[in-house]
Amino acid sequence: MSAAWATAQPAIIRGEEAFQSARRSRRRATLIALAVVSVCLFVSAWVSEAYPSRLAAGLPRIGEYFAKILPDLRWASLFAGTGTEGSLAFWFYRLDDWALLLAQTANMAAIATLLGAIMGVPMAFLAASNTAPSRLVFHASRRFLEALRTVPDIVYALIFVWAFGVGPLAGVLAIAIHSAGALGKQCAEAVENIDNGPREGMVAAGANWFESCRFGALPLALNPILSYALLRFEVNLRSASVIGFVGAGGIGEELYKVISFNYYEEISAIILLVILAVVCIDVLSERLRRRVAGMA
Amino acid sequence: MLELQGLTRRFGARTAVSAVTLAIPAGQMVGVIGRSGAGKSTLLRMINRLTEPSEGRIVADGRDVTAMRGRALRGWRAECAMIFQQFNLVQRLDVLTNVLLGRLYHRPTISSLFKRFTAEERAQALATLDRFDLAEQALQRADTLSGGQQQRVAIARALMQKPRIMLADEPIASLDPRNATVVMEALARVNREDGLTVIVNLHHLDTARRYCDRIIAMDAGRVVFDGPPAELTAERVRDVYGVAEDEFHEGAETPALVA
Numbered sequence: 001m002s003a004a005w006a007t008a009q010p011a012i013i014r015g016e017e018a019f020q021s022a023r024r025s026r027r028r029a030t031l032i033a034l035a036v037v038s039v040c041l042f043v044s045a046w047v048s049e050a051y052p053s054r055l056a057a058g059l060p061r062i063g064e065y066f067a068k069i070l071p072d073l074r075w076a077s078l079f080a081g082t083g084t085e086g087s088l089a090f091w092f093y094r095l096d097d098w099a100l101l102l103a104q105t106a107n108m109a110a111i112a113t114l115l116g117a118i119m120g121v122p123m124a125f126l127a128a129s130n131t132a133p134s135r136l137v138f139h140a141s142r143r144f145l146e147a148l149r150t151v152p153d154i155v156y157a158l159i160f161v162w163a164f165g166v167g168p169l170a171g172v173l174a175i176a177i178h179s180a181g182a183l184g185k186q187c188a189e190a191v192e193n194i195d196n197g198p199r200e201g202m203v204a205a206g207a208n209w210f211e212s213c214r215f216g217a218l219p220l221a222l223n224p225i226l227s228y229a230l231l232r233f234e235v236n237l238r239s240a241s242v243i244g245f246v247g248a249g250g251i252g253e254e255l256y257k258v259i260s261f262n263y264y265e266e267i268s269a270i271i272l273l274v275i276l277a278v279v280c281i282d283v284l285s286e287r288l289r290r291r292v293a294g295m296a
Numbered sequence: 297m298l299e300l301q302g303l304t305r306r307f308g309a310r311t312a313v314s315a316v317t318l319a320i321p322a323g324q325m326v327g328v329i330g331r332s333g334a335g336k337s338t339l340l341r342m343i344n345r346l347t348e349p350s351e352g353r354i355v356a357d358g359r360d361v362t363a364m365r366g367r368a369l370r371g372w373r374a375e376c377a378m379i380f381q382q383f384n385l386v387q388r389l390d391v392l393t394n395v396l397l398g399r400l401y402h403r404p405t406i407s408s409l410f411k412r413f414t415a416e417e418r419a420q421a422l423a424t425l426d427r428f429d430l431a432e433q434a435l436q437r438a439d440t441l442s443g444g445q446q447q448r449v450a451i452a453r454a455l456m457q458k459p460r461i462m463l464a465d466e467p468i469a470s471l472d473p474r475n476a477t478v479v480m481e482a483l484a485r486v487n488r489e490d491g492l493t494v495i496v497n498l499h500h501l502d503t504a505r506r507y508c509d510r511i512i513a514m515d516a517g518r519v520v521f522d523g524p525p526a527e528l529t530a531e532r533v534r535d536v537y538g539v540a541e542d543e544f545h546e547g548a549e550t551p552a553l554v555a
Contacts, residue, residue: 201384201450204344205457206374206401214409215397219388 069268092269098251102273104168105250106281108243109236112172116179116236117229120145123180124187124225125213130196133209141184149181153239157248168249175239179232190224191217226292230285234278241274297321298343298461298493303352305338312338314517315352322460325487326495327504327525330514331537336497339514340463343495344378345369356461374401377454379464379483383446387439391430391449394438395421398456424452428482444475451482455490462486464496468503480507501533501541513537 045051074086081089092098123141125131132138153174160170199216207215218225244252251270258266298320305313313335320326328336341347343354345361354361356372364372377398385394396413403417413421425431428448433441438449447467454462464483468476484507487494498504504511505525513521513528513536520536521528533541 197380197382197384198386200346201378201380201386201453202397202400204346204373204378204380204384205398205453206370206372207397208370208400208405210405211400211408215386215389215400219386222388 069264069271071265071268091265094266098254098270098273101251101254102277105240105244105252105274106237106277108168108172108250109175109233109240112175112240113179113229113233113236115172115176116183116232119176119180120183121187121225121229123184124191125217127184127188128191128217130192130194131199131213131217142188145181145184145188147181148177149185151178153178154243154246157243157246161247166247166249171240171243171248171250171252174243174248175236178239179236183228183232186228187221187225190221190228193224194220223289223292227289230281230289233285234281237274237278237281297357299353299355300339300343301353301355303339303342303354304350305335305342305347306350311517313342313349316517316519318512318519318522320493320495322493323487323491324493325484325507325509326493326512327508327510328495328497328512328514329499329501329504331499334514335517336514337465338517340378340465340495340497343461344373344376344463346378370401374457375459376461376463377457377459379447379450379454379462379467381466381469383443383450383470385438385446385449385453387437389438390435391425391438391441392418392421392434394449395425395452395456398453401457421452421456424455425449427485428452442475443471444478447471447475447479448482451479451486455486459492461493461495464494466497466499469499476503483507501528 071091072086073088073091077084077086078088080087084090123145126133126137126141127145129138132141156174156177157170160173164170164173194217198220199212202212202216241251241255244250244254245256247253251274255267255270257263258270298318300316300318300320303313303316304311316335316339328339330336338347342349343361345354345364349362352362356375361372386397389397393411396411396417398421399413399417400408403413422431422434425434428451430445430448430452433445438446441449451462462483467483468479471479480503483494483496486492496504496508501511505528508525511521511523511525511528512519515537521532530541533539
């Protein structure tokens with residue numbers, strides 16, 4: 001027993017030394033990374049003029065703005081008609097118009113997400129390092145997807161409004177292109193994380209590229225792809241409500257109008273409706289995800 | 297007749313398979329043995345062209361396999377089916393669809409992408425599954441099956457390719473002894489009843505001796521023995537590997553099959 005301990009000792013000493021030096025270098029790396037991040041933080045704060053003093057000065061004004069847009073509701077007349085001040089109906093006096101515009105916005109977001117997925121998901125297989133047919137295609141499709149998503153959708157919207165005229169079509173196309181770029185990247189990463197065995201099985205059986213991706217990769221990455229698409233739908237609803245600012249349809253045009261005319265109570269009413277719509281989508285997509293996850 | 301001529305594969309500075317020359321007549325059941333890292337897998341994967349050879353040629357019935365590209369290459373892959381240690385089924389799909397995927401090379405891509413298989417193809421797949429007692433599980437998801445069942449599904453899928461050669465890369469290394477026996481019996485049936493050439497990588501000499509007509513032993517990328525099982529005696533193993541047979545098995549991942 002004691003003999004075994006004696007022969008084991010050099011190994012313990014060596015192991016402990018190796019452990020200590022590994023820990024030292026890990027700690028040094030952490031400290032360096034922290035220093036670099038804090039320097040970057042200060043530089044970016046300085047460049048973007050995000051000074052604490054300005055922040056402190058501006059914060060109360062945000063509160064003021066919120067106080068202004070809050071409706072003036074009164075208990076006594078809460079459920080009275082649209083003519084009575086202080087009632088819910090007075091606050092949402094244009095609910096019918098807004099509901100219609102919001103429905104248009106939700107449809108814009110839905111069709112844009114669908115178009116984006118139709119374009120982006122197949123491109124993900126070209127842009128995933130494991131399924132890309134060649135290095136050239138891999139790099140080309142990565143750069144292309146970056147180009148699609150780096151240009152803000154509002155810029156695309158301006159271009160399409162100019163080309164197709166004012167209306168939802170311009171908004172839909174702008175959001176779809178941005179979605180294709182974003183979904184393509186996220187789904188490519190989902191595809192890169194799959195087990196490559198089944199796809200290799202397909203290739204070994206004589207399948208071509210389309211078939212090996214369809215059966216050896218898509219089923220394995222389906223859950224994350226669906227999650228990303230549903231999340232994108234949510235993001236797109238938000239985009240679709242802003243994109244109307246440049247005349248690309250939906251509730252955005254109305255929101256832009258009430259903000260620029262300082263119709264304070266209407267701002268809060270519309271924002272509340274948009275939040276409500278996002279909650280609906282979230283609840284529905286959660287259910288859909290659960291069903292698909294349990295499905296074959 | 298499958299001929300390997302000076303087949304070599306290097307990964308960087310390491311030579312995984314070194315100048316292997318073999319001739320395998322049609323219908324033979326060949327066991328390739330050797331320890332981990334001996335180059336067995338690389339050799340099999342080169343035959344199916346999943347791994348590109350660095351040097352040498354593969355010739356099948358006079359056709360140069362190493363020069364094939366595109367559709368001709370896919371045709372060759374369909375012709376020499378591959379069985380993997382990890383089965384490589386699509387876990388989310390049902391067993392029947394997995395078996396039907398063996399038809400991919402033989403049918404139009406568009407209808408495959410939408411899973412439009414014909415009733416005839418389904419009948420063929422079900423008949424093949426039935427041969428391995430798996431017809432009842434046809435509509436279950438592949439991941440609900442045991443390892444031994446999954447490997448038999450993989451063999452059924454491989455048969456749907458209408459292959460002439462079946463390559464099995466450590467097909468029983470992830471299975472318990474009982475399932476390993478069932479899978480080895482299935483491979484032997486494929487060899488006997490369908491007349492396929494079977495080349496199977498194995499860790500264990502006993503398994504190879506029991507099922508194969510011919511044993512090829514590899515060490516450090518080279519063929520160090522090639523002959524009938526009877527010739528691979530305990531002394532030959534000691535000569536070839538420098539260790540006794542039970543030492544050879546140390547480090548092997550699967551227990552030996554007891555006859």
